[in-house]
Amino acid sequence: MPSFRSFQPPSRLLLGPGPSPVPQRILDALARPTIGHLDPAFIGMMDELKELLRYAFRTGNALTLPVSAPGSAGMEAAFVNLVEPGDTVVVCRNGVFGGRMRENVVRLGATAVMVDDAFGRPIDLDKVEAALKAHPGAKALAFVHAETSTGAVSDAAALCRLAREHGALSLVDSVTGLGGIPVEVDAWGADAIYSGSQKCLAAPPGLSPLSFGEAAVAALKARRTPVQSWFLDLGLVMNYWQGVGARAYHHTAPINMLYALHEALLMLREEGLEAAWARHRANHLRLRDGLAAIGLHLFVEERARLPQLNAVQVPDGVDEAAVRRRLLDEHGIEIGAGLGELAGRIWRIGLMGAGSTPENVDRVLEALGAVLGRKPA
Amino acid sequence: MPSFRSFQPPSRLLLGPGPSPVPQRILDALARPTIGHLDPAFIGMMDELKELLRYAFRTGNALTLPVSAPGSAGMEAAFVNLVEPGDTVVVCRNGVFGGRMRENVVRLGATAVMVDDAFGRPIDLDKVEAALKAHPGAKALAFVHAETSTGAVSDAAALCRLAREHGALSLVDSVTGLGGIPVEVDAWGADAIYSGSQKCLAAPPGLSPLSFGEAAVAALKARRTPVQSWFLDLGLVMNYWQGVGARAYHHTAPINMLYALHEALLMLREEGLEAAWARHRANHLRLRDGLAAIGLHLFVEERARLPQLNAVQVPDGVDEAAVRRRLLDEHGIEIGAGLGELAGRIWRIGLMGAGSTPENVDRVLEALGAVLGRKPA
Numbered sequence: 185m186p187s188f189r190s191f192q193p194p195s196r197l198l199l200g201p202g203p204s205p206v207p208q209r210i211l212d213a214l215a216r217p218t219i220g221h222l223d224p225a226f227i228g229m230m231d232e233l234k235e236l237l238r239y240a241f242r243t244g245n246a247l248t249l250p251v252s253a254p255g256s257a258g259m260e261a262a263f264v265n266l267v268e269p270g271d272t273v274v275v276c277r278n279g280v281f282g283g284r285m286r287e288n289v290v291r292l293g294a295t296a297v298m299v300d301d302a303f304g305r306p307i308d309l310d311k312v313e314a315a316l317k318a319h320p321g322a323k324a325l326a327f328v329h330a331e332t333s334t335g336a337v338s339d340a341a342a343l344c345r346l347a348r349e350h351g352a353l354s355l356v357d358s359v360t361g362l363g364g365i366p367v368e369v370d371a372w373g374a375d376a377i378y379s380g381s382q383k384c385l386a387a388p389p390g391l392s393p394l395s396f397g398e399a400a401v402a403a404l405k406a407r408r409t410p411v412q413s414w415f416l417d418l419g420l421v422m423n424y425w426q427g428v429g430a431r432a433y434h435h436t437a438p439i440n441m442l443y444a445l446h447e448a449l450l451m452l453r454e455e456g457l458e459a460a461w462a463r464h465r466a467n468h469l470r471l472r473d474g475l476a477a478i479g480l481h482l483f484v485e486e487r488a489r490l491p492q493l494n495a496v497q498v499p500d501g502v503d504e505a506a507v508r509r510r511l512l513d514e515h516g517i518e519i520g521a522g523l524g525e526l527a528g529r530i531w532r533i534g535l536m537g538a539g540s541t542p543e544n545v546d547r548v549l550e551a552l553g554a555v556l557g558r559k560p561a
Numbered sequence: 562m563p564s565f566r567s568f569q570p571p572s573r574l575l576l577g578p579g580p581s582p583v584p585q586r587i588l589d590a591l592a593r594p595t596i597g598h599l600d601p602a603f604i605g606m607m608d609e610l611k612e613l614l615r616y617a618f619r620t621g622n623a624l625t626l627p628v629s630a631p632g633s634a635g636m637e638a639a640f641v642n643l644v645e646p647g648d649t650v651v652v653c654r655n656g657v658f659g660g661r662m663r664e665n666v667v668r669l670g671a672t673a674v675m676v677d678d679a680f681g682r683p684i685d686l687d688k689v690e691a692a693l694k695a696h697p698g699a700k701a702l703a704f705v706h707a708e709t710s711t712g713a714v715s716d717a718a719a720l721c722r723l724a725r726e727h728g729a730l731s732l733v734d735s736v737t738g739l740g741g742i743p744v745e746v747d748a749w750g751a752d753a754i755y756s757g758s759q760k761c762l763a764a765p766p767g768l769s770p771l772s773f774g775e776a777a778v779a780a781l782k783a784r785r786t787p788v789q790s791w792f793l794d795l796g797l798v799m800n801y802w803q804g805v806g807a808r809a810y811h812h813t814a815p816i817n818m819l820y821a822l823h824e825a826l827l828m829l830r831e832e833g834l835e836a837a838w839a840r841h842r843a844n845h846l847r848l849r850d851g852l853a854a855i856g857l858h859l860f861v862e863e864r865a866r867l868p869q870l871n872a873v874q875v876p877d878g879v880d881e882a883a884v885r886r887r888l889l890d891e892h893g894i895e896i897g898a899g900l901g902e903l904a905g906r907i908w909r910i911g912l913m914g915a916g917s918t919p920e921n922v923d924r925v926l927e928a929l930g931a932v933l934g935r936k937p938a
Contacts, residue, residue: 188613188830190586191606191823193596203816206595214817215592218583218765219570220895229568236565252767253630256812257792287791382813388595390629390767390815412789414664415634433900435633436759438767439580440591441818446568453565518597523810 196512197539199548200520201332201493202360203382203389204536206444210387213447214440221437229446230425230437236449240362240385240457241377241395243369247418249425250445251378251392252438255359258378258392260288261416262355263326266376266400268409269293271323274315274352276307278338279331280524281357289326292412297322303331303525304495306488307338309346316350323403324353324375330361332383333523335495335532336488337365344372353400359383362393363452364464364492364536375400381441384464384492386537387448390441448537464491467540471533474549477560483530492540494533495526499556504528507555515551573889574916576925577897578709578870579737580759580766581913583821587764590824591817598814606823607802607814613826617739617762617834618754618772620746624795626802627822628755628769629815632736635755635769637665638793639732640703643753643777645786646670648700651692651729653684655715656708657901658734666703669789674699680902681872683865684715686723693727700780701730701752707738709760710900712872712909713865714742721749730777736760739770740829741841741869741913752777758818761841761869763914764825767818825914841868844917848910851926854937860907869917871910872903876933881905884932892928 198205219226237248251258263285267273271294275285278301289296299315301308307327316322325347329340340356347354356377361367363384369377375397382389396404396418404418411417415435423432452460468491472482475496483495498504504521508531511517520532533548535541553559575582596603614625628635640662644650648671652662655678666673676692678685684704693699702724706717717733724731733754738744740761746754752774759766773781773795781795788794792812800809829837845868849859852873860872875881881898885908888894897909910925930936 188609188823188827190590190827191593191609191820193593193820194600194602196594196596196600198595198597200597202813203595203597206817211592211594211817213567215588216568216570217573217588218575218580218759219573220575220577220580221766223571223573223889223895225571232565232568253634253792254812254815257630257634260790260792284791291787291789291791380813382595388815388817389598389813390818410668412668413637414661414668415630415637435631436579436757436766438631438765438818440583440588440765440821441767441815443568443570444817446565450565450567512600518600 195516197517197544197547199539199544200518200534201532202380202534202536204386204534204539206386206388207538209451210444210447214388214444216443218439221439222431222433226439227431233442233446234425236446236453237393239453240449241367241369242371243395245369245395245397246426247401247422248395250442251394252435253392254389255378255380255392257416258380258394259284259357261394261418262376262378263288263292264411264413264416265404265418266353266355267292267294267323268407272297272319272321273324273326274299274312274319274322276312276327278305278307278334278336279303279328280333281328281331285326304334304336304484306336307343309339309342312343313346316346316352322350322352324355326355329356329358330365330490332360332493334484334526335490335493336484337490340374341372344374348373353403360490360493363460365461365490369395381445384537385448385452387444388441390438391445464535464540467535467542467545468494470542470545471535474545478553478558492534492536494535495530496533498529498531504531510555511551517548517551572893574894574921574924576916576921577895577911578909579757579911579913581763581911581916583763583765584915586828587821587824591765591821593820595816598816599808599810603816604808610819610823613823613830614770616830617826618744618746619748620772622746622772622774623803624778624799625772627819628771629812630769631766632755632757632769634793635771636661636734637790638771638795639753639755640665640669641788641790641793642781642795643730643732644669644671644700645784649674649696649698650701650703651676651689651696651699653689653704655682655684655711655713656680656705657710658705658708662703681711681713681861683713684720686716686719689720690723693723693729699727699729701732703732705734707735707742707867709737709870711861711903712867712870713861714867717751718749721751725750730780737867737870740837742838742867746772758822761914762825762829764821765818767815768822841912841917844912844919844922845871847919847922848912851922855930855935869911869913871912872907873910875906875908881908887932888928894925894928
């Protein structure tokens with residue numbers, strides 16, 4: 185075997201769709217000594233972590249915890265716990281992650297009724313209402329609040345209301361939303377929601393914060409069939425995260441990652457949610473103006489733009505992959521490619537969490553201008 | 562909300578069933594700056610990581626990678642990829658984790674044929690052979706090589722051979738085995754095996770190394786039904802870990818945890834697998850002798866003892882939980898309780914990974930003696 189060495193990551197400014205830059209303070213927390221997952225001191229930290237997640241999600245939901253795996257597992261946890269074989273779920277698809285929701289539904293032996301919108305457009309409420317009317321027994325309405333693949337935000341409050349009016353549970357993906365734009369779990373009446381640690385929360389990837397409201401917990405308790413995943417069965421996970429007295433061992437928690445998420449949420453609370461939202465918005469506007477000055481255009485219409493994830497149209501005749509490679513190699517800046525039907529058509533510039541600063545906006549604008557040979561007008 | 566502070570873990574010596582003590586060098590690797598999961602530098606590190614895992618597992622299996630979640634998810638990955646609804650699986654249960662394997666099989670809509678042995682005993686080969694004969698179409702034989710709940714090791718080579726002779730895939734849990742005792746994937750002809758990062762590999766919890774041999778990959782390709790978990794679908798995960806050229810995004814890899822596992826495996830290779838096994842064995846013997854000197858007995862018969870996980874019989878009249886609490890509070894040492902039917906009857910003293918040193922053996926013996934009021938004879 186060749187002789188390998190300790191891995192020293194190159195210096196990068198992460199302005200893609202995630203992971204976002206992780207502040208040194210969070211990396212320091214990550215590297216604190218590992219202790220046991222049943223240690224009383226660790227369990228005290230878990231209780232704080234749940235409280236901090238409730239702050240971030242704006243909810244009083246008792247069942248609020250981080251799933252011990254990345255956002256994709258958070259999505260799967262939401263589906264496998266709430267949906268049973270034979271159920272019907274209305275799934276909105278206006279990007280790649282809506283398509284992944286469909287995969288989850290189908291693999292459960294349930295039926296996915298798709299509501300499709302063009303990638304980059306917000307979800308059309310009228311189409312959703314029509315689908316819910318056409319499928320009166322639908323168990324859930326599943327949608328992506330902040331589409332990481334396109335940079336479009338949809339009206340989560342209205343979608344949750346539609347679900348409620350039609351007796352369906354709302355199942356919300358806000359992997360890219362949480363911490364960057366308003367996520368109002370209680371005000372929306374969202375029944376189930378999940379996010380990711382590595383976007384606007386500024387922690388490393390590997391955890392998926394999740395929250396279930398009362399109706400979702402009731403659905404979990406009323407299941408006719410066991411949850412198909414043992415690892416993601418929230419009935420069991422809860423015994424560890426919420427157990428009083430006899431806290432039951434379920435799986436070994438990812439101790440150090442939880443230290444990091446705790447620290448990231450502390451930092452978010454110190455800044456304040458509203459201040460974090462305002463910062464993400466201000467830096468987005470700075471980027472928008474700077475892009476316009478070098479003749480680049482945002483792909484998403486103004487009312488639906490996510491400030492933390494900016495889809496930029498690739499100009500005609502430009503080799504988008506070559507531009508990304510030069511940004512990385514010559515400027516140490518990572519931006520994202522388009523996914524799915526947007527591959528080759530957009531770049532994705534993330535200004536997420538600690539990455540959302542005026543300095544970073546200026547740096548990526550200058551680098552893009554240099555690579556494309558464009559000067560601000 | 563109360564005002565929380567950065568979490569500062571108390572000083573602990575981790576001598577329980579895992580996590581084991583994480584060396585500073587691995588914590589330092591964990592805390593290196595996060596980079597993107599599609600960054601060419603990161604992908605180079607992933608290739609090294611796979612090679613290092615093949616070293617640890619003693620295999621040339623192409624499909625060898627860390628699942629992005631704890632050992633329980635590694636178990637689930639093995640089952641959901643290899644077993645389909647309607648299949649029959651012979652499951653050996655001589656501890657808690659055999660019971661968890663049964664849960665996985667049942668939730669898949671498959672049939673689990675149980676081969677039960679008493680907790681703490683190795684798996685009885687004759688019973689397994691009889692079960693395989695009685696169920697000639699069984700898809701797999703699933704067993705726990707190193708039972709974390711009891712400290713017993715079973716004859717993995719013989720069990721894999723029995724599976725092969727009866728046309729069943731062998732599906733092996735070596736969460737606690739890997740790095741501490743011989744794990745010989747190719748020599749055994751094990752078809753599927755998984756482990757955990759937080760035991761004898763000395764990394765933090767949160768990753769599950771997994772390896773599939775040719776027959777397992779063939780079974781995966783010949784499936785009649787989709788894998789019920791999208792997140793754990795190895796057909797998709799492989800496109801990210803093994804993709805040549807166009808590496809397809811599947812989920813966001815837990816970047817920093819992978820840095821840590823890479824470093825842990827480098828350290829294992831520097832020491833050498835055989836040297837690590839010998840160290841675990843020598844410290845186990847030191848512990849055994851020291852326990853005998855204070856009148857404490859190991860629970861597992863000599864031929865089946867795991868050196869890295871020592872089940873100690875709780876003496877009559879001793880409040881085992883009070884002893885563990887005093888070890889933690891007064892001596893800063895964590896040891897484990899019994900699980901399942903062994904709750905209250907044993908302690909579990911782990912000497913895993915970096916925890917397996919003569920100094921740690923002496924420290925836990927001295928502390929146990931002090932708490933129990935026993936002096937070496």
